[in-house]
Amino acid sequence: MTRLALSLALAIALAGCKEETAGLPSPVEMTDEALGHYCQMFVADHPGPKAQIHLKGYDAPLWFSQITDAVAYVSDAERDGEIAAIYLSDMGRTESWAIPGTGNWLEAGTAHLVIESSRLGGMGLPEAIPFGEEDAARAFAAENGGRIVAFSEIPAAYAHPDMDTMTASGMHAGVQ
Structure with a gap:
């Protein structure tokens, strides 16, 4: 009888874990x-990493042409709903900057981001x-500059850039 009770307890615990995931x-x-x-443009038409945010109660994700657009959405107190999950393009598993991939997603909380x-x-x-891999982020930073942070550590300036400063420095309209 104790074996049956233990089996039932284990089954209930596993069912709870399954419901959670x-x-x-x-x-x-x-x-x-x-x-x-935000832009209502085709996400695939833009180079670089993308983001998708899933909201509780919605079937389809919200798409973002840049990671920083997703950061702006997350920091917006008036966003559409409660966030269930955030996924980012894993640029370590991409064909190129121009073709960042359609299925190489990683959970934002596990990402190593170069800013x-x-x-x-x-x-x-x-x-x-x-x-997805810290070594890939380090290699990218060694080649392109920058530092590595977690998603939660991306500065607010990335979510709400100072457009006057960026325009004066030439950091807008695709100038790279």
Whole structure:
């Protein structure tokens, strides 16, 4: 009888774990029809890393043409809903900067992001470039400058850049 009780307790515990992980949506493969949440442009038309944010209660993710657009969304107190998951392009598993991939997603909380590098994002603004492996992030930073941070450590200036400063320095409109 104790074996049965132990088996039932284990089954209930495992079911609880399964329900918990079942609530976390999986990343969605990006298609050519994915539109950027802010710009309403085709996400695939822009080079560099992308982001998708899943909201609780919604089937489809919100797409972002740059990681920093996703950072702006996360920091917005008036966003559309409660965030269930954030996925970023793993630039260590991409064909090239121009073709960042459609299915190479990593959970934002596990990413190693390079900020303050010489590479601008798909919309011509400073970008946080995500990597699944710290060594890949280090290699990118060694070649392009910058430093490595966690998603939660991306500075607010990346979410809300000072456009006057960027325009004066030539860091806009795709100037790289």
